[in-house]
Amino acid sequence: MNDDASNDAPDIRYRFSLGWWNFYFLTKLLLVWRGMIGLHPWVNLAFILMLAVPLPSRAPRILRLTVAIPLGIVLLYYDSWLPPLKRVLAQASSLSQFTFSYLIELTERLVHPEFVVMLVVIWILYTLVSRFLKLGVILTVSLFALAVLNKFDRGETSTTPSNMAQRASQNPDHSALSDLNYLVNSFFSTESTRQVSFDAAEATPKPFDIVLIHICSLSWSDLKVTGLENHPLWQTLDVLYTNFNSASSYSVPAAIRLLRAPCGQLPHAGLYNPSTDQCYLMESLKQAGFTPNLLLNHDGHFDNFLKTIENQKLGIEPIKPDGLRPYELAFDDSPIYDDKEVLDHWVQTRNTNPSKQVALYYNTISLHDGNRLVGPDNSLSSMKTYGIRLRRLLDDLNQFVVSLQNSGRNTVVVIIPEHGAAIRGDKYQISGLREIPTPNITLIPVGIKIIGPKTSRSDAQRIVSTPTSYLGLSQVIANIIKTSPFESPVFRADDLVRDMPLTKFVAQNADVTVVRNNGQYYLRQDSEAEWIPYEGEDK
Template sequence: MSSAEPLVLPAQEASRWPELGVWNFYFLLKFLLLWQGLLNFQVLPNLVFAAVLLVPLQSAWACWLRNLLALPVAVALLYQDTWLPPFSRLLERPEVLQLSGDYLLELAGRTLDWHLLGACLVLLVAYRLLAPWLRLTTLSVAGLLWLAVAQGVPELAPPAAPLQGQASSAGAAPVAQPEGPASSAALNAYLERFYRDEQARRTAFPAEPSAAAPAFDLLVVNICSLAWSDLDATSLRDHPLWRRMDVVFDRFNSATAYSGPAAIRLLRASCGQSAHAGLYETPDNQCLLFDNLARLGFAGSLLLNHDGRFDGFLQEVRNEGRLPAPLVELGQLRHDLVGFDGSPIWRDREVLGRWWQQRQAGGEARVALFYNSITLHDGNRQRLPDGRTRSADYHSRAQVLLDDLNAFVEQLQASGRPVLLALVPEHGASLDGDRMQIAGMREIPTPAITHVPVALKLINMPGIERSEPLHVAEPSSYLALSELVARLYAGTAQGEQGFDWGALLADLPQTPMVSENSGTVVLDYQGATYVRIKERSEWLPYPPNKP
């Protein structure tokens, strides 16, 4: 602290307005972070904080006490200005206490940005050099006032070109359309129209089983932490598994960034997309995909490659999907991975292979399986021969998972039994992070997290052999998947000339990109991405991925 900018105002100079002193560095640091796009700067609280620090006091001890009380306020205000989730969100998730110490240390290490630390060091040196010569208080206050004026402009962003592919197709339910330039009022109205339109959308399954319906099994593989951005980061977009799929959804939105809500949305795929709060309300029976299939003669089955205890995931899936308890005993299988909470994670190929053996031995005509894999979950650790664990590399785990699924496809093909295999990731891993979230954080369901590689494979069905996958280019979500299953059961694609892929995929329901976690909504409006955080009701343009 320089003599030119005292932190504490002497009593004999109390009649003069004090300087901010070392608090200038606090505000200049915030300006740096804001310039880097790392803060959602709240001007009014910061102006009030600066004003309190500038009020003249009559005694040195009063100045000392003010600065002491200002320290926790400054920390809380800085936290509020970041994109980190509010503490109330953490208090709502007591399962965080179950995370292992190794995982917590790993998360702490991700918060270190050496480039940013270097910039802060340069700022500190510059502050120490300039403080004796410049009135930095004037600079700090002027910066705050300029930000107050700049943030007073109501327009969020200039209107961009309309997003292509949003128009309703023949046979597809209408979807909400952007109206007018982006503003908080326009975005709120658009979101309300979106959810209102989605409430009326349903998949029309046959009312009763049909003897003429094709007999096939539906195997839904629900994969945690796999998005297109993760495949790009690990150079696995061209893995052979994707090339052997029959249908790939290019713009499928998982609509959430957390496992429980993602599973519920998938289990309720037969209705339009609901708000996050609606996930925990009693659904219409027509919304439940596996319930619809059960009425058509499909025996429901549930399978996990983990114990499902964390956050009550297993019980939640059973309740929301009306599925039976898993019947495959996994305790005797060897596991090389443990979860972030220390629980075992079994290898996908062994778990799926054992279930398929049991299924072939059973006498059910049709089976609908919901399988959940957390092989790629953040914080998983590899077991070592001596009993210790080490961090498990994402790329290696993803390679093994895709190889296992590829081998499982071959196992299904060798069985000769007709199967519809659906790969439906829950959400991405956020491997790279961005300005608003560190790597691995998923509080904000950005497109990089919710844009997931959904793919289908029709196995051992006559006339469906393909050399390369067909691509669904329209914006899609779970309702399109449910519609496709209903069409396959109804025999829509079975024509006189053989299997008609065009009839199977024509006019699938389209769903604009709207994603929601508890307290946070992200949507696409006129080609740009906007975010609304519950504690801050205004909509904000989502910043570019990297500074």
């Protein structure tokens, strides 16, 4: 008897008949097998129970179908790696600002050709097999087995924090998932006690400026995808970090973290609470004798970015890049200006500024997802122009360094991205999506360049490969202020990074947390969810 058959009168023989819903659950199981979605077995079993209960007449079955279709869509979304619905709803106002062309581009990324082909193959498989097998029974038993095995695995690996060290020493490659909650809580507890202090700069005949270049959407993974990890800019830097964790995957939290760099890493929720003056980077630099400057190559209105950074004890208006023509249009159609032109404009402004020492915070969104070039290439998608825009940005920064060298002004340049662009997608999220702060997104290239006409580096470029973050960068800036590299003809890059604190890998975006433990990354979708191994990082 065909499993898909149905009659108006209830029949015990069709108690577990799912009809064409078999295709829905078969697709889900194959997507789980391919690692393209997750699965909540017990919730899906409850849905099967609702679908399979026999109803006495046609009208209730139509009503059930009317309810089941939207419920099935929501359940598929719930099983996917897409952001939680509450997160999407919270971002609704921001999403409404996206241009229509950008929304189309995002849709094209989501509906991948591989997925469409898979659906066709599954449908052909379903139509052939459903004639001979009770697919409803087989799929229900499979889901029940997954649910039981999942529960068994959780019970087998559960433990308490007290025996964590003992088991880790017995088997360092195995970490009980329940230990990770303890590790994360301990991490933030320890971070809350860490701080770097900036000494007031002594009067010196050789003052210098500090330039912080904060780049939206650039990670080591993005550099590898575009083949620009060996761009000349990286070779000219005195210190280069290869294992620096931005800890955030979006601009606003990343900017807050940098502008609070002197204190240990905060949980995501704590970023929006006020802190002590000692934790604000620009306030600390101001107390050390530097005059804060603020510069953007965009209007800063999206997601209240400008207001947010001004609240980080910056309190100054950005320098306006007057008279410049847009180089790009952002995902909300706002203008973006050429980095070299904006920075050159600042250099001219700086030359008329009587301040002896300036600390500039410059933010650029030239690489942001959804940007379109102004000119003949404006029809290309942002993913197709990312490599073009990245090379242009790196060339501009290289020329900016040369301009500073030619100016004769002593300057410390810090190049630090906010987060990556997620050019390389994975099974957890499509290309360009950054809801999960994976290592491909948060491991960023950070570099420091000492520029002065009467000083030069005496040793090799210092590569910092140990895990570090903003606190380590603050220590380097504090070292430079305390012992200026401009006071002697030569300096050592090794001296710049002395006493630099390390920071374990913990990255967050809203409720999502990624942590590294014993060489393995783990992902938790929210504070109540289970930890799962994350295996999408670059090898």
